[in-house]
Amino acid sequence: MMTEEEICKRIAFFQDLFTRKGNVFKSASEVLSLSAKFTRIEQLYNRHENAKSLIPKKIAVLAPFTTHYLKMMLKIYLYRDGILPSFYDDKYDSITADLIDTNSELFSFNPDILLLWTYHTDIKQYPDLFSTEAEIKSWVDNIVGYYKRLWALSANIKGCSVFQTNFVSPIYRQLGNMEANYLFSKTNCLNKLNMELILNKAPHVNFVDVDYLASYIGKERWFDESSYLISKQGLSAVATNLSARVISNLLAAGIGKIKKCLVLDLDNTIWGGVVGDVGAEGINVNPNDPLGEAYLAFQKYVMELKSRGVILAVCSKNDEAIAKEPFTYYSDMYIKLDDISCFVANWNDKATNLADIANTLNIGIDSLVFFDDNPVEREIVRQYLPDVTVIDVPDDPAMYVRVMEEAMCFNWLALSKEDVIRSDSYVQDQKRKVSESFYIDYDSYLKSLDMRAKTGYAGMSEIPRVVQLINKSNQFNLRTRRYSEAEVIHMLDNPGEKRILFIDFNDRFGAYGVISALIVIKNDDTAFIDTWVMSCRVFKRGIEYLAVNMIYDVAHSWDCQWITGEYSPTQKNKIVSTLYDDLGFERLSPEEFGYSEHAGVLFRCNISNIVPKHHHIHVESMNSFS
Amino acid sequence: METKERLEQIFRDVFDDDGLNISDEMIIADIERWDSFMHVQLVIAIEEAFGVKFEIAEAVKFKDIGDIRRMLEEKIAANTHN
Numbered sequence: 001m002m003t004e005e006e007i008c009k010r011i012a013f014f015q016d017l018f019t020r021k022g023n024v025f026k027s028a029s030e031v032l033s034l035s036a037k038f039t040r041i042e043q044l045y046n047r048h049e050n051a052k053s054l055i056p057k058k059i060a061v062l063a064p065f066t067t068h069y070l071k072m073m074l075k076i077y078l079y080r081d082g083i084l085p086s087f088y089d090d091k092y093d094s095i096t097a098d099l100i101d102t103n104s105e106l107f108s109f110n111p112d113i114l115l116l117w118t119y120h121t122d123i124k125q126y127p128d129l130f131s132t133e134a135e136i137k138s139w140v141d142n143i144v145g146y147y148k149r150l151w152a153l154s155a156n157i158k159g160c161s162v163f164q165t166n167f168v169s170p171i172y173r174q175l176g177n178m179e180a181n182y183l184f185s186k187t188n189c190l191n192k193l194n195m196e197l198i199l200n201k202a203p204h205v206n207f208v209d210v211d212y213l214a215s216y217i218g219k220e221r222w223f224d225e226s227s228y229l230i231s232k233q234g235l236s237a238v239a240t241n242l243s244a245r246v247i248s249n250l251l252a253a254g255i256g257k258i259k260k261c262l263v264l265d266l267d268n269t270i271w272g273g274v275v276g277d278v279g280a281e282g283i284n285v286n287p288n289d290p291l292g293e294a295y296l297a298f299q300k301y302v303m304e305l306k307s308r309g310v311i312l313a314v315c316s317k318n319d320e321a322i323a324k325e326p327f328t329y330y331s332d333m334y335i336k337l338d339d340i341s342c343f344v345a346n347w348n349d350k351a352t353n354l355a356d357i358a359n360t361l362n363i364g365i366d367s368l369v370f371f372d373d374n375p376v377e378r379e380i381v382r383q384y385l386p387d388v389t390v391i392d393v394p395d396d397p398a399m400y401v402r403v404m405e406e407a408m409c410f411n412w413l414a415l416s417k418e419d420v421i422r423s424d425s426y427v428q429d430q431k432r433k434v435s436e437s438f439y440i441d442y443d444s445y446l447k448s449l450d451m452r453a454k455t456g457y458a459g460m461s462e463i464p465r466v467v468q469l470i471n472k473s474n475q476f477n478l479r480t481r482r483y484s485e486a487e488v489i490h491m492l493d494n495p496g497e498k499r500i501l502f503i504d505f506n507d508r509f510g511a512y513g514v515i516s517a518l519i520v521i522k523n524d525d526t527a528f529i530d531t532w533v534m535s536c537r538v539f540k541r542g543i544e545y546l547a548v549n550m551i552y553d554v555a556h557s558w559d560c561q562w563i564t565g566e567y568s569p570t571q572k573n574k575i576v577s578t579l580y581d582d583l584g585f586e587r588l589s590p591e592e593f594g595y596s597e598h599a600g601v602l603f604r605c606n607i608s609n610i611v612p613k614h615h616h617i618h619v620e621s622m623n624s625f626s
Numbered sequence: 627m628e629t630k631e632r633l634e635q636i637f638r639d640v641f642d643d644d645g646l647n648i649s650d651e652m653i654i655a656d657i658e659r660w661d662s663f664m665h666v667q668l669v670i671a672i673e674e675a676f677g678v679k680f681e682i683a684e685a686v687k688f689k690d691i692g693d694i695r696r697m698l699e700e701k702i703a704a705n706t707h708n
Contacts, residue, residue, distance in 0.1 A: 028670060028674065029667070029670045029671035029674045029675070032667050032670065032671070033639050033642075033667070036640070036642060036664075036667065037642050040642065069663075069666070069667075226679075226681070226682045226685060227666075229682055230666070230682060230685055230686065231662070231666045233666075237670045237674075
């Protein structure tokens with residue numbers, strides 16, 4: 001038995017451990033040992049104040065081998081990533097049985113997350129040698145059909161998201177090198193199967209790329225024969241540890257905890273040398289020098305991140321003019337000044353500067369990734385801004401790309417059109433700001449922007465982006481209710497009672513894509529605004545007026561008398577605390593509202609009192625709202 | 627550090643008991659909180675700490691602490707000879 005003092009000490013230890021970002025858990029046995037120690041105090045830990053901010057998730061792990069160690073390791077990572085897990089007690093090797101029987105324990109457990117671990121031994125019969133292409137195709141179709149049925153069954157569990165691993169071909173090869181030469185080899189059959197599964201993926205399914213992880217650490221370390229034979233582990237301890245870290249990362253992305261911005265130092269980070277000392281002509285970005293080439297390779301990698309939607313910022317201890325010189329001096333550097341959404345070069349401490357960057361870009365401090373060659377700066381940021389992900393930058397610039405890859409910071413669940421245009425729209429914003437200064441009043445500035453919006457009911461093609469907005473928006477978010485893709489898709493089933501609305505927006509400087517989403521629910525004669533979120537990049541354009549007109553149209557089409565809404569305060573959504581007041585809603589006490597579980601401020605508006613709000617956005621409606 | 631002392635550290639960590647003392651005559655199964663899951667955890671921890679790999683036959687007879695220590699010392703000696 002542990003004494004009370006030991007328990008308190010241990011709780012404090014884990015509180016500290018879980019706030020540390022970056023890779024603090026090194027080895028598999030360390031993580032296992034931490035998990036065993038944590039489990040002894042887990043229940044007491046969860047009663048503490050700091051456990052209240054954790055998001056509870058019910059997780060079922062189904063695999064054809066023992067999931068004990070995977071769950072142990074996952075637990076530690078999930079707590080660190082802000083999730084309070086409760087695990088389904090699975091029966092070894094019963095994936096199909098659990099899913100097919102709607103009376104099974106799995107269904108009554110009602111998981112939020114179903115982790116389906118596939119394994120090459122799941123497939124009992126592989127194509128024969130000399131199978132034709134058609135025979136292989138029918139073998140693949142048969143297995144894909146099996147998974148499609150499983151996905152359809154899992155869709156019966158309300159709000160459940162599936163995370164499924166892709167297949168890893170085993171370490172042994174029947175045909176040796178010949179596997180590469182024949183379509184009918186097991187290696188190629190599994191490759192084809194992985195590909196076909198992607199083509200047939202259901203919307204609530206996410207694949208976990210364990211095939212990459214296996215190749216990253218090597219099949220030799222991925223599989224461990226004696227672990228399998230002795231304790232029925234399908235993966236080595238090292239592989240389990242790596243997978244647990246990645247899966248936790250992905251589940252955290254599912255609740256909106258993602259990194260959005262890479263903040264770079266300049267000197268000895270994106271070029272060699274200190275520009276303040278040697279001048280622009282003296283720094284090393286020489287493509288014919290191995291060191292210069294390493295910096296250029298890093299720049300090229302950074303630009304690939306940018307073009308998939310990662311926002312770039314610079315934070316450098318320099319005079320601004322000097323820091324900017326190399327960008328104009330060298331025409332062949334990959335990163336251009338225009339790629340950087342926020343450029344900060346001054347002599348303030350970097351913790352203050354990072355906070356400013358987050359503020360300027362209107363994103364959370366916890367969405368920043370900091371890359372700086374100077375260990376002193378890194379330590380300061382770690383200490384004063386523990387929410388920032390600080391990369392352990394090695395001395396050798398040749399390894400910069402690799403440490404970024406190993407940190408796996410930008411593991412999002414899905415890529416949207418909006419992500420890809422986002423990193424440019426911050427640069428466009430700078431241009432908007434310049435333009436804003438030409439106008440005497442804000443109204444004529446807004447008119448000059450030539451704003452246009454497409455609005456409508458969200459369908460399957462808008463759902464992924466709507467889900468992303470619901471889970472990522474923190475500031476313009478009235479109630480901060482998070483919904484998985486599966487839950488939102490469920491809402492589409494009943495348009496008479498639930499409506500999902502979206503706004504797709506652009507102006508003369510560029511397109512934003514879908515930047516606002518709403519969920520309105522009919523409740524007798526009341527239309528309740530369940531969800532109202534908007535991207536922080538389009539505040540103060542009058543889009544909320546457009547949105548409230550859309551809500552009105554929905555309420556009207558349902559013959560509702562009232563529109564009700566709620567403001568639930570969080571640390572981040574102060575900006576909308578008076579939104580409903582501004583829109584002419586009256587404040588209500590909870591008793592009048594008829595809901596008891598609400599903790600926020602409640603508002604109501606009679607639809608006969610609503611005057612359509614004036615805005616400067618030219619609207620093209622995809623649906624007739626009335 | 628002696629193999630025995632390093633082993634003792636690992637045992638204390640895995641069994642979450644700072645007061646645990648091991649001796650050659652001890653059987654792992656005698657330790658309170660021992661189960662087959664902890665057994666595997668112990669094997670993983672020892673393999674990782676000493677950079678060795680046990681054969682199946684070794685891992686299965688992995689019960690007597692004296693045996694474990696002797697197996698480890700043989701492996702460490704073999705590693706240094708190579």
